[in-house]
Amino acid sequence: MHEIALADGRVRASSGIDDAQERALLVSVDSAESLSELAALADTAGALVIECVLQRLPKPDPATYIGSGKVEQLALNAQALDVDICIFDDELTGAQLRNLEERLGVKCIDRTGLILDIFAQRARSSEGKLQVELAQLQYRLPRLMGQGTALSRLAGGIGTRGPGESKLEQDRRYIRRRIADVNESLRELESRRELQRRQRQKNGVPLVALVGYTNAGKSTLLNHLAGADVLAEDKLFATLDTTTRKLELPDNQSCLIIDTVGFINKLPHELVSAFRATLEEVVQADVLVVVSDAANPECQQQRRVVAEVLTQLGAGDKPTIEAYNKCDLLTERPPLPRGQLYVSARTGEGLDELTREIQRRAAALLHRVRILVPYAQGQLVSRIHAQGKVISEEYTDEGTLLTALLDAIALERVARELPPGSVLPANEREDNA
Secondary structure (H helix, E strand, O other): OOEEEEEOOEEEEEOOOOOOOOEEEEEEOOOHHHHHHHHHHHHHHOOEEEEEEEOOOOOOEOOOEOOHHHHHHHHHHHHHOOOOEEEEOOOOOHHHHHHHHHHHOOEEEEHHHHHHHHHHHHOOOHHHHHHHHHHHHHHHOOHHHHHHHHHOOOOOOOOOOOOOHHHHOOOHHHHHHHHHHHHHHHHHHHHHHHHHHHHHHHHOOOEEEEEEEOOOOHHHHHHHHHOOOOOOOOOOOOOOOOEEEEEEOOOOOEEEEEEOOOEOOOOOHHHHHHOHHHHHHHHHOOEEEEEEEOOOOOHHHHHHHHHHHHHHHOOOOOOEEEEEEOHHHOOOOOOOOOOEEEOOOOOOOOHHHHHHHHHHHHHOOOEEEEEEEOHHHOHHHHHHHHHOEEEEEEEOOOOEEEEEEEOHHHHHHHHHOOOOOOEEEHHHHHHHO
16 A cells, blocks of 8 residues: 655655556545545555545546546646546536546546446355446446447456446447346346245344445454455455354354445446345344454544444344454553454464453343243254253253253244243243242
């Protein structure tokens, strides 16, 4: 990543020269922090950041995003610095992109196009590749008329990766047909995912989802908690495809823990839509572990972004554990309330405490009941042992009396097979004894 310094509204990135990389000029009307994140995205996409320009405006210019005088200045800078591409820190219309390319004389893309390009590079699974293609198609379709032939990127490079682009700019109807085809393929994959989800629910295994801002360390955390081997890099969006692993808990129980795609400020709505099946895992999770980069100066702002996305997904009220990762890099650690922990996926600090907190939250999902199983239905005793946690077991004249912790699905299934009154909350049964 290139180091960025602010000076008089301008941000410069110091870097070496690499002829293999596209030379990029970055532009924002937001803030230095947002521009710095854009530079990190450009670096992840493979660009060589030559210069960053910040022009604070109350709102973007509807024709050119930045003021006309700044456009002229950028055109001179782009020529003097031999820039290949200008990247803008917001989602632009097709008309804005066309106007900017005509006046700057170089390829222009916006933040959304940049993020989609990174996703196109990073997708590995069939579902991930289809989801990225769908997001790209949905992004490009409304820009065909506004951008005209500017969508023809046959020379390649950042903002042009992805399947079938030589046809995308030629035929709007082709894009619509392709969107329909991709949606159909995704529906088939979603059906398989739904079957897997139902099987998990049938087995009564709690699902814990790791969520958080991109590059907060979720994959490294999963690797340490569950002995996984997920790719973990100091890059934005290193992980796109969800990974699920079994996590052993302190009470001899277990849960499934899943790594999810990272969130980011100004997350393109096309990605939220295209990745809805993957993000559904977050909605279906029993417990969320929100992973934050405690050493990042923008940690609290990033937490707010994550909270907004979770609310947008309908998962804002899920049981949540806040894990402040990379605590080994902190010089001070303010006290945290219960349910919020300092952890370090790199050193292992705090991971035992995090596992215990996950166990506590998972246990809260279980019902403590007393179950009387007639001896004639003795096979149910083995099933209760397999699907829950048996606290005590007694043999009475009427049958086997169990005190157990069961999730709602397993409890309902057991109760259906027993005579009425055989299953009661533990305190009720004990009170009536």
